[in-house]
Amino acid sequence: QSVLTQPPSVSAAPGQKVTISCSGSSSNIGNNYVSWYQQLPATTPKLLICENNKRPSGIPDRFSGSTSGTSATLGITGLQTGDEADYYCATWDSRLNAWVFGGGTKLTVL
């Protein structure tokens, strides 16, 4: 299983807010930046959040990131059907000397 733990799936209605958690340890989330990626069906992953909470150019402010201790959270407000995708957290693990991804969370907008 993955070093970073994400819920397999989350769901919410259009217009609502959803959060996706990512749990790690002191060797990864606790001491390194977390990034989040969106993978729409049959597409390449896309960077949503970098440095825990920064949005790259072109990413709407409906997407937000935060961290607390050894956990990170992705928030999405004003849900749209186009947000249905798999979402992954990632960070460097200083003990493994390797990048690690969460197992991914499938978002369904009901």
Place this chain on the structure above:
Amino acid sequence: QVQLVESGGGVVQPGRSLRLSCAASGFTFSSYAMHWVRQAPGKGLEWVALISYDGTNKFYADSVKGRFTISRDNSKNTLYLQMNSLRAEDTAVYYCARDRKILVVITDSFDYWGQGTLVTVSS
């Protein structure tokens, strides 16, 4: 515009070798560390390897250590992944991805990804 184009995928028998390439354009390739990330069919993302911008530092996932070698040719703007002793569990789409920051070994994220190349290990 940044472009990353992978090639070299295909069907290969277990135990054989394959070399993937990633042709980069639209940015100063020699200033960025680069990664390989893979995704098995229907599964999540798995980081494979990292090479620093100058090629002096390399890191690997435990699952490929000793079998895969990452390299780069900055004169050709190309990233490589030499895959030896391939196993069925190496079957995946392989993406190359760029570090977000320049001239660092360990960055905070991957900002550009290629379209991927499919590697199928099967007898």
